[in-house]
Amino acid sequence: MKKILVLGTGAQGSTVAQRMDEEPNVSQIICADADHKAVDELVKILKKASGAYVDADDIDSIIKAAEGVDLIVNALPIRFAPKVLEAAIAVKANYQDFAATDVLDSWWPKCVEMMYEDYGRRFKEIGKTAIIGTGSAPGMMCVAAKRSMTYLDTCDDILMMVYEGVEAKRFLPFWWSPFTALSDMTDPTFALKDGELVETEPHSLPVTRHFKGCQGPVTLVEHAHDETVYMGLNKDTHFKGAKNINFKYGGVGIDFSTPLYRAGLLSREEETYKGHTFIPFDVIVSHLPPAPKYHDEIKEILDEGLVKDEGAFVVEAVGMKDGKRVLVETYLYAPGCVESFERAGITGEMYLTGQCGSLFTKMFVNDEYTQKGLISSDMLTDEECGKYLDYAAQLDITLETEVKTL
Template identity: 65%
Template sequence: MKKILILGVGAQGSTVAQRMDEEPNVSEIICADYDEKAVSELVGILKKGKGMKVDASDIESIKAAAEGVDLIVNGLPLQFGKNVLEAALAVKTNYQDFAATESIHKDWVEGIKIMYDEYGKRFKEIGKTAVIATGSAPGLICAAARRTMQYLDTCDTIYNIVYEGVEAKRFLPFWWSPVTALSDMGGIPNAFENGEMIQTEPFGRPIYRTYDYVGKEIRFVEHDHDEPVHMGLNAKEFFKGAKNIYFKYAGSGVTFAEPIYRAGLLSKVPEEIDGQQVIPFNVVLKHIPPAPKYRDEIKEIIEEGLVTDSGAMVVEAIGEKDGKKIKVETHVFAPGLIESFKRAGITSEMYLTGQGGALFTKMFVEDKFTQTGLISSDMLTFDQVDYYIKCAEKLDITLDTKVTELK
């Protein structure tokens, strides 16, 4: 029987808690956050839940909550990642997060390398496993990318493609944390190109795709995201020697953010306006509504009506099989907003990211991780990928793969 600590009871953490509440191999779920009201509301709907207040800026506070647990699931903002990693090592337990922390090094890519090398060594020394980047993207999409490798002998190029097509009638540009969304929108994207990590221009280098289930041509652009970094660093061992790996993004959030980025309004550098020091990013953020997370709020948005309720998550991998050049295209299908609300009273963003993360937690609970040290979600074995996908299907998250020979 496993005891789990979930740090951060927002959309991701609360979904994982509810999923684990159904797992027979879980004895206790400690739900911890600085927001005591949020903790209380979550624990109130769990059979195995216990609430605690934790100050994530204080490692000792995290350690106190983590004593005796088998796994820490970190659903906190990225700046607390280093503290949680250190606490997990101190109490000698396993670790999981939804996106790699930015608090290890001022250069995020260098921070990832440190996590693989130094933290990987430290977790291995205590015989424990840390799995990072386990949401939907990164996370689920990484499992899909690993699956495409089963169809190839060698790989040249991988495109990770995401379209956020759910749009409400009210002003609601983001269905997840606005500060995270805007930071990513204004961040410098990384790509793995010709075997090297490079930086690209936000919203640059567009590609165009048409998917029959969306019904229109979509313009996808460069975006600051994890996949090219993780997969690029792991290309030789896990992605059949891929030389080019990209993340391409589209949707209502991109449509909203691109012009304000072009206008300089996502800058975090103070500037003087009419004698006042102003940070443009903070001004924009002040006017963005928070992502909906409560049942009544989501119900109200749906009843007001939606502009669109669609989306796409696709991995395209181009390489060779039996001497022939082929493209392997894997589409991820999952419930949309209306269906997610009917099923669980949550948004489709909460459903996909939370359920995607919960499946990695389930793998911990069922002892499916044979690795020790630190890995990211793109480093699963093929057996682990197959198990993950099998479990996902039970949540109506399915993968459809098409192989095409290229001339």
Template identity: 60%
Template structure:
């Protein structure tokens, strides 16, 4: 197995977490850390053994190409608007490609943009004998691998729920632990659900379901949220999800509680309006007042030392279907460290632990030559052997699955 050279493009909360793990991986020879923020690059590279840094303007494909010379894999941890440039750069330098979430950079319609990734970029990567895998953070990513794992317990699947509760809340104002612009974009959109075999739009914060799992002190209400998973599952239902006809992403937590009243008041609108002679989009005003996700060890420690309101959460897959002619529920819980434990283990937040390191686990599949697919796949299209390898790696980070099959 040849040692790999990897370009980590974007050194925010998630890219930096992945880079730190790659620095410790014996299969990695060199890491190129790249971002427009040279100070952030330098701060990260100074902590790593195998890394060198460079400044990149990701709005220029040529700038990315220059940084990507000789790399085996480009790990794209940039804002979604840059995805087209990164995909095109990967093709030009004949590198493998990985990102964290779907984008509208290829088409203004999100579903069509994903379709273009599969149908247009897939054949291009196949033609150069390379693999592109998209949606590889925690959700999408880790949760998709866990959903694939649930399929091994079913003969046929009818309905999939991906359920996430962001239960980490600081005493200070910190509604999001990942990119606020991405979070607020997701909060401001109608959601997608796969219902009766069709992908449909659903109202944001609507179609509530209530759950109280054993480790919850109270019942939690989960609502619709604009996310990648139902879209990918709709494309891959027959081949990878036992013919599923329904798939939902349900969300709860401090970010939802913060965003819902803003959405209802029209304050997440992207449409400009004139207020006291000033033309402005309400979304931009809200975004300007939301703090960035903490990514440096000292600021994370400061938040913990100030105190937490709660340090909990859940990531659950409920897959309903049939096994041996009986109606069953496959209920899978993802166990992972909370904020305090993530900091104690790795000096990072729980979000970075799951998303940045969840992404790293897909990178580790590349590093260990576990991908025999060429073309473009999403994280829900792993083989069961790849799923097993993924969770074998995850267990080393104390990320595990607890699965129960219940007759209904």
């Protein structure tokens, strides 16, 4: 029986806690956050949970909450990751994170390398497993990309695309934290180009696709995401020598933020206008509605009706198979926003990210990881990928792959 600390009680952490509350191999869940209301609201709907109030800037506070746990699920902002990693090592616990931290070095790929090497060695020394990038993207996206490699002998190009086309009648550009969303819209983006990791410009290099089940063409652009860095570093060991890897994002959030980015309104630098000093990014964020989080909030938006409830989650991998050049096209299918609410009382964003994250946790509590040290979700073995996808299918989250000769 496993004891889990879920650190962070937002959309991701709360979904993991709720899913683990149903797992027979889980005996106790500690739900921890600095937000007392969020902790209390979550604990009262769970059977196996207790609450803790934690200051994530204080390692000792984390260690105190984590004493005796088998696994720490870190659902906090990525700047806290080094402290949570140190706490996990101190209490000799396994570790799960939804992304990779960017505070260890100014060059993000170097941060990930440091995590692989330093924390990988230290977790291996205590016989524990740490996995980073365990939501939907990164997470399920990495599993889908890794799975597509089974159809190739060698790989040239990998293009990962996420289109989020859920549009409310009210002004709601983001279904998750507006601060996080707009931060992602301005952060440096990375791609593997001719075998080398390089920075690309956010909102650049557009591609257009006609996705199954979606109305009309969709334009997607470069976007800051972990996958390209993980997979770029692991191109030879896990992705059959891939030379070019990109992540593209499109939908309502991009349509809203791209003009702001191009106008300089997402800048973090102080500006002065007519005698007033301000930071454009902060002004924009302060005017955005928060993402719906609670049942009644979501219900109110859905009762008003949605303009669109569509999306796409696709991997295109091009390479050689049996002497022929082929395209491996993989679609992910999952419940939309309305169906997610009917099933679980949450949004489609919360359902996919949280449920996909919870499946990585489920594999921890069922002792299904064979690797020790620190890995990212693209480094799962073929057997681990298969087990993960079996669990996902039980939640109606499935992959469909088609191989086309070029």
